[in-house]
Amino acid sequence: AGTPGPFAVDCFNGRQSTCLWEKGTTSWFLSHFHYDHYIGLKKSFCKGKIYCTKITAKLVHHILGVPLERIGILLLNQPVAVQGVKVTAVEANHCPGACMFLFEPAGERPTLHTGDCRLTPSQVRDKMMPVLSKVRSQARLILDTTYCNRKYAHFPTKEEAAEAIARVISAEVASNPRVLVLVGSYTIGKELVFFKIAQALGRKVYIGANKRRVLKCLDLPAELRALATANDMETNVHAVPLGYVRSQQRMESILKHYKNKYSAVVAVCPTGWSLGSSDNGAARSSSISNNNSFISCKRKGKVVTYSVPYSEHSSYEELRFFVDWLQPVQVTPFVKLQDQEAFA
Ligand SMILES: [Zn+2]
Structure with missing residues (x-):
């Protein structure tokens, strides 16, 4: 009793028992296309x-090969009835395609499952409050608590972070034109970082075949699609998997591969964790709007790595603000895989 219906959210391996609401369900919800x-x-x-x-x-459908007849498409903010329960997909401000699910079973408490989300105040005000205000002080909340820790008090917005790192990389390229820029990203998510860098440099960004297949599914605006190239010799800005920009060995071997063209690597590692690597994350981020102080830099050999807190998850303050506003009757942290490197 009290469960919102015979539904499972982000639960296809049968192991994450906290998100499986009833065994034998036939209605499966997927908040976004991250592996975990x-x-x-x-x-x-x-x-x-x-x-x-x-x-x-x-x-x-295109990447995993699941037949279309197995998939029901939800439009944002447009409630549908699934097995007699009203369900609404709400913008999550995480990666492209990500949504939260609001379940409103008749005569029972509503449940909001956030999936992964970035609860920036302006996004909450414009995209979430209009749909969620009717369930204030009534809903159960299943919340993405990835950064629910005081040391992640503030993050810059995604736009602030992407624009700041683009300025830093422009300066690096101006001082050494023979530099190869490697920008880390997930299978989906963090695209804004390499697109902003390419725009700032007035160049294209090389994107490998796997990531290009994914980008085709994202409904990107034409001006961003035009920045992508499949020719690695056409530009010194390359999008690479996040694991590459965390591996000195990998970056040195990429530089060796292009040794006739480039003399050094500038790597960009966009992750919310970069603020937490020192204990004064909150203090350092207090001047976010004025300068680039939230970007950190590490030099080793011919590789310079910049870490920028480009976060697709909420900061501690954003989580507090949202919970204070929604006033849920119960909060359940959304439990994910143990391996933090697998978080996306
Ligand atoms: Zn995610």
């Missing part, structure tokens, strides 16, 4: 229907 959320989902899926946004649906 769709783990276990395969093209042979035949246990019912998967509900998600249009972008996530394209990824599930």
Whole structure:
């Protein structure tokens, strides 16, 4: 009793028992296309229907091969009835296609499952409050608590972070034109970082075949699509998996591969964790709006690595603000995989 329905959210491997609300469900919800959320989902899926946004649906179909008839597309802010329960997908401000799910079973408490989310005050005000205000002080909340720790008090907005790192990289390239810029990103998410850098330099960004397949599913605006190239010799800005810019050895071997063209590597590592690497994250980020003080830099050999807190998860203050506003009757932290490197 009291559960919002026979539904499962981001639970395809049968192991994350906290998000499985009833065994034997036929309605499966996927908040976004990050591996730690769709783990276990395969093209042979035949246990019912998967509900998600249009972008996530394209990824599930084109990348995983799940047949379209297994997928139900939810439009943001437009309630639908699933097995008699009213369900609304709400913007999550995480990666492209990400949404939260609001379940409103008749005669029972509503439940908001945030999936992964970035609760920036302006996003909450413009995209979330209009839909969620009716469940204030009534809802159960299942919350993405990735950075629910005082040492992650503030993050710059995604736009502030991307613009700041683009300025820093422009200065690096101006001082050494023979530099190769490697920008880390996930399978999806953090695209704004390499696009802003490419725009600031007036160049294209090289994107490998796997990431290009994913970008095709994201409904990007034409001016961003035009910045991408499949030719690695056309530009010194390369999008690479996040793991590459965390590995000195990997970056040195990439530089060796291009040794006739480039003499050094400038790497960009966009992650919320960079603020937490020192204990005064809150103090350092207090001057965010004025300068680039939240960007940190490490030099080793021919590689310079910049870390920027480009976060697709909420800061501690953003989580507090949202919970204070929503006044949920209960908060359940959303439990994910143990391995923090797998968080996306
Ligand atoms: Zn995610």
